[in-house]
Structures are given as C-alpha cells and as structure tokens.
Amino acid sequence: MSIDVAIVGIGMHEFGRTEGVSGMDQGVVAVRRACADAGVGWEDMQFAFGGSMAAGAADTMVSLLGLTGLQFINVANGCATGGSALFSAYNTIRSGVFDLGIAVGFDKHERGAFRVNTKGAGLGDWYGATGLALTTQFFGMKINRYMHEHGITQDTLGKVAAKAFRNGSLNPMAWRRKPISEQEVLDSPMLSYPLTQYMFCNPGEGGVALILCRADKAHLYTDKPVYLRAAVVRSRRFGSFEVLAPSIALEHNAGPTVDASKAAFEMAGIGPDEVDLAQLQDTEAGAEVMHMAENGFCEHGAQEWMIQAGETEIGGRFPVNTDGGCLANGEPIGASGLRQVYENVLQLRGDAGARQVPNDPKVAYTHVYGAPGISGVTILSR
Amino acid sequence: MARVPVTEGVFTWPSDEPRLIGSRCTRCGNHMFPVQSGCPKCTGDSTETVELGRRGTLWTWTVQGFPPKAPPYAGDADPKTFRAFGVGYVELPGEVKVEARLTEADPEKLRIGMEMEMVIIPLCTDEAGNEVVTFAFAPVGGSGNTNEGES
Numbered sequence: 001m002s003i004d005v006a007i008v009g010i011g012m013h014e015f016g017r018t019e020g021v022s023g024m025d026q027g028v029v030a031v032r033r034a035c036a037d038a039g040v041g042w043e044d045m046q047f048a049f050g051g052s053m054a055a056g057a058a059d060t061m062v063s064l065l066g067l068t069g070l071q072f073i074n075v076a077n078g079c080a081t082g083g084s085a086l087f088s089a090y091n092t093i094r095s096g097v098f099d100l101g102i103a104v105g106f107d108k109h110e111r112g113a114f115r116v117n118t119k120g121a122g123l124g125d126w127y128g129a130t131g132l133a134l135t136t137q138f139f140g141m142k143i144n145r146y147m148h149e150h151g152i153t154q155d156t157l158g159k160v161a162a163k164a165f166r167n168g169s170l171n172p173m174a175w176r177r178k179p180i181s182e183q184e185v186l187d188s189p190m191l192s193y194p195l196t197q198y199m200f201c202n203p204g205e206g207g208v209a210l211i212l213c214r215a216d217k218a219h220l221y222t223d224k225p226v227y228l229r230a231a232v233v234r235s236r237r238f239g240s241f242e243v244l245a246p247s248i249a250l251e252h253n254a255g256p257t258v259d260a261s262k263a264a265f266e267m268a269g270i271g272p273d274e275v276d277l278a279q280l281q282d283t284e285a286g287a288e289v290m291h292m293a294e295n296g297f298c299e300h301g302a303q304e305w306m307i308q309a310g311e312t313e314i315g316g317r318f319p320v321n322t323d324g325g326c327l328a329n330g331e332p333i334g335a336s337g338l339r340q341v342y343e344n345v346l347q348l349r350g351d352a353g354a355r356q357v358p359n360d361p362k363v364a365y366t367h368v369y370g371a372p373g374i375s376g377v378t379i380l381s382r
Numbered sequence: 383m384a385r386v387p388v389t390e391g392v393f394t395w396p397s398d399e400p401r402l403i404g405s406r407c408t409r410c411g412n413h414m415f416p417v418q419s420g421c422p423k424c425t426g427d428s429t430e431t432v433e434l435g436r437r438g439t440l441w442t443w444t445v446q447g448f449p450p451k452a453p454p455y456a457g458d459a460d461p462k463t464f465r466a467f468g469v470g471y472v473e474l475p476g477e478v479k480v481e482a483r484l485t486e487a488d489p490e491k492l493r494i495g496m497e498m499e500m501v502i503i504p505l506c507t508d509e510a511g512n513e514v515v516t517f518a519f520a521p522v523g524g525s526g527n528t529n530e531g532e533s
Binding site for chain 2: 112113115116118124125126127128129130131132133134137140141142144145148189190191192193194195238245246247248249250
C-alpha cells in the first residue's frame with residue numbers, strides 16, 4: 001500500500017525580471033519561504049529534487065542553504081522540469097523512503113523567444129539555420145489548424161489573453177500586473193499568425209519551492225494540508241503533433257497531454273467534472289483553449305462559447321489560470337510548473353486574496369506541456 | 383556565384399526536380415523526414431533512404447513575423463530589413479507531413495488544404511560569397527513569389 005502525500009509548505013520568488021539576482025538565488029529565496037511556511041528549517045529536509053534550464057545545477061544551492069548532507073537530485077525535463085521534480089518527490093514519499101522533502105525549480109532566461117539548442121534537441125544545424133527552430137511557430141500552426149477544425153475565433157484568443165492580464169493584476173507575485181484589454185491584445189503586432197504579441201508569454205525569471213510530507217504527519221506542519229492525489233508525466237506517442245518537429249506522421253494521435261490527463265484522473269479516482277479550478281499551460285492564448293479540451297474539461301470546440309460566456313473567469317463555472325498563467329507570469333522553465341501547484345495550494349487553502357475562487361474549492365488541477373512532446377499533470381485536493 | 387545547399391543529405395541538389403530525402407521503415411513502411419535509423423511507429427531498427435514526393439497539401443501554417451535569433455538563424459535577422467516568411471506542414475500523400483518554409487507570407491493567400499510544390503530558395507550568402515539555398519514549398523499555380531531567381 002502506498003503512502004498518501006501532502007503539500008505542507010509553499011514558497012515563491014516573484015516572477016518577472018529581477019536585475020542583479022541570479023536564478024539560483026531566486027530558487028534559494030523560494031526554498032526559505034517554503035520552509036518558513038511549513039515552520040521547518042532546511043536542516044529538516046531529508047531529500048530534494050530540483051531543476052532549472054538556464055540558471056545552473058540545482059544541487060549547488062546547498063552551499064547557500066546549508067551543507068546538511070541530504071539527498072539532492074537534479075531534474076532536467078524541459079517545460080516539465082518542475083512537474084518532474086514534483087513527481088519524483090511525490091513518489092519518494094509514497095514509496096516510504098523518506099517522510100519530508102522539497103521540490104524546487106527556478107530559472108532566468110535571456111530576453112526574447114527561446115534560442116533553441118538544435119543539437120541538444122536532436123535536430124540538424126540546418127533546422128535552426130533555415131528559421132524553423134522556433135517554438136512560437138508550432139504554437140501558431142497548432143492553433144491555426146485547431147481553429148480551422150473546431151471553429152475557435154481570434155476574438156476568443158483575445159479574451160483568453162485579456163483574462164490572463166486581468167488575473168495577473170490581482171496577483172502580487174505576477175510579472176504583468178497591468179490589465180490589457182481584448183482590443184489591445186488583438187491590435188498588438190502579429191508575431192506568428194494567428195497569434196499576436198500579447199497572446200504570447202515571455203521567457204522570464206522566478207523560483208518556486210514546495211515541501212511535501214507523509215499525509216499522516218501533515219498536521220505537524222500545517223492546519224491546512226493540501227493532498228497530492230496524482231502526479232503524472234507522459235511523453236508523446238506516434239502520430240502526435242509536437243513542437244520542434246521537422247515532420248509529423250500522417251496518422252493522428254491525441255498527444256501526451258491527453259495521456260497524462262487520463263492517467264492522472266485514474267490515479268486520483270477523480271473525474272474532470274469534480275475539478276473546481278485548473279492551471280493549464282498557456283504559453284500562448286491558443287494553448288489554453290486547446291488544453292481545456294485535451295485535459296478532458298470540455299469537447300473540442302466548446303471552448304468558444306465557454307470563454308465567450310466567461311466560464312473560465314475567476315468567478316465563472318470553471319476558473320482557468322487564476323494567477324494569470326504563463327501569460328502574466330512569464331515562463332521561467334524550471335519554476336513554471338511548480339508555480340501552478342503553488343497557486344492551487346493557495347486557492348485550496350482559501351489564501352488567494354483578491355483572486356480567490358469563491359465557494360471553497362476542493363479539487364484543483366495543473367498541466368504543463370513542452371518540448372519535445374511531454375506533459376505533466378497534477379491533481380490536488382483539500 | 384555558386385549556389386550551395388544549407389546542408390547535405392536533406393534535399394537532392396543540384397536537381398531540376400529537387401526532392402526531400404527521408405527514410406522508409408523496412409518493416410512497417412512508415413516514412414520519416416529527415417533520414418533516421420529507427421522507426422518511431424513500430425520501433426523497428428532498419429530503414430532505407432528514399433526521396434519523398436514533391437507535391438502535397440498544406441496541413442497547417444503560420445507566418446514568422448519577427449527575426450529569429452541569430453545564431454542559429456542564418457538568414458536576414460536584421461529587424462530593419464527582415465521580411466516575414468511563411469512556415470507550414472505539407473502533407474505528402476501516403477508519406478509524411480513535412481515542415482518547411484513557404485514562399486508565401488500573406489495570410490490572405492494561404493489556406494489549409496491548398497496544393498503545394500517543393501522549390502529551392504535562397505537563404506543567405508556564406509563567407510565565401512556562395513549563395514546558400516534551402517528547400518521550401520510554394521503554392522501550385524504560381525500565387526506567391528517563389529524567389530527562384532536565376533543566378
């Protein structure tokens with residue numbers, strides 16, 4: 001029998017641009033804040049999983065936090081780095097190896113679109129040289145096809161982005177805290193048709209840490225434990241349409257998000273209709289739309305009327321990306337997936353302040369997606 | 383000025399009828415692009431090199447509206463002179479969908495399902511003064527500038 005797992009401490013360094021503070025230092029701040037939240041010290045950590053894409057090897061942070069001799073394992077898994085750290089921490093406790101530990105992610109990226117390391121991604125130099133190694137192109141092409149097949153309008157993409165910045169304006173940890181109207185979103189420069197500048201998130205900076213423990217010991221650290229009911233990571237199967245792919249198969253497969261979502265619901269014994277709010281990967285506005293259906297929360301195409309009717313707003317039937325998502329927070333790769341879990345813990349504790357989802361939400365869901373076709377899902381409950 | 387391919391082994395060059403070079407699984411027949419040794423469909427470990435079809439239909443597309451970072455980009459990344467270019471996946475019947483630059487960058491002139499044909503286009507000039515060329519797909523029937531200047 002496996003052991004239940006609770007999240008008993010959360011810590012975050014503000015997302016955005018913090019001049020003069022390294023990505024790793026932002027991770028250290030997040031760890032200290034998570035320890036303070038749980039009322040523990042770094043010396044109480046029995047293990048750690050951590051990662052960043054561009055800000056150094058996570059395990060070197062022990063020289064700043066304290067050389068306690070703990071087991072510290074680095075995780076590198078693209079956009080699912082944070083999700084993979086959490087998955088690993090979750091299973092470490094479930095298996096009974098340790099009782100208390102931490103998952104940490106942080107990053108600090110240069111400005112502008114991600115500069116893809118084509119060799120590291122298993123692609124020829126020609127792919128980057130000819131102007132194809134841009135993740136932004138995939139996002140434009142996937143939503144363009146999706147709009148063609150399922151009748152999503154560009155107006156709806158504008159609404160998704162405007163919601164993100166509106167939610168971000170209620171989040172003191174967010175990067176973009178100024179509302180941007182739907183019309184401003186639609187009128188901003190076209191970066192990768194049909195996606196405009198304000199429909200895209202930016203690579204950014206930030207750090208998040210989460211302290212996990214055996215559920216039966218959670219009361220030692222908090223009076224508001226949040227239980228991790230599922231943590232799943234999946235890679236792509238043949239026929240799926242993924243980022244940075246020189247070719248795709250003729251036959252169609254729904255992709256790793258669908259697989260991860262189904263597995264997570266099964267693991268948790270919870271259905272999509274029981275989820276009260278969700279943080280869904282929104283590297284751009286189209287991704288949020290598509291991921292609503294891929295994660296099982298609606299039929300393909302139903303997003304059009306759901307979003308037009310305001311159902312995904314904080315006060316709506318199914319709030320999505322309540323902290324402003326990647327669009328308002330930016331995407332520090334190592335920290336991004338953990339930010340989603342941080343937000344859900346706040347929401348389930350009832351501590352989300354001005355952006356609190358009403359009516360005491362009980363179940364919350366996170367989803368990340370990234371190169372070269374991976375997806376990570378978690379389900380939390382009170 | 384000589385015209386040289388951006389890389390060897392990705393498309394046939396020189397050729398009057400350039401084709402992409404891919405792989406075919408000797409066990410299940412699955413087509414891949416570019417050449418690779420193993421099959422993602424059946425996990426087979428034996429493939430043969432094949433030339434892919436030159437014509438297909440546009441499966442999806444976008445327009446690259448800002449200069450890609452250089453490196454890795456070898457084309458014109460100067461914001462003052464950069465010209466947007468189309469990018470899409472072209473479905474080659476019975477084979478595979480290949481990602482490529484498109485000669486057309488006007489959203490009004492691109493639509494999913496349109497017939498496309500492979501062409502060779504200039505990308506940049508190398509240090510030796512050679513014109514570096516790469517593959518692209520152009521709408522069949524001439525809409526769009528194929529940029530196939532004599533040189």
